[in-house]
Amino acid sequence: MVERTDWEERAKGILRAEMARRGLTYAHLAERLATIGIEDNERNLRNKVSRGKFTAGFLLQCLVAMGVTDLRLG
Secondary structure (H helix, E strand, C coil): CCCCCHHHHHHHHHHHHHHHHCCCCHHHHHHHHHHCCCCCCHHHHHHHHHHCCCCHHHHHHHHHHHCCCCCCCC
């Protein structure tokens, strides 16, 4: 079994924190992603984020869809 790296955990945490700040569910995120041309459903998003195995491109798509303009990493 492949273990998650600290970096994957951090990326997952960033995404979940930004969703929480905006009060967004995975269903809301799916709707917002659709507005920028990314088709995915709530279940797939939940699984992808839960696993923590997603690309930097996916993270950026989610951040843009959520309207994140500033991101504090430290």
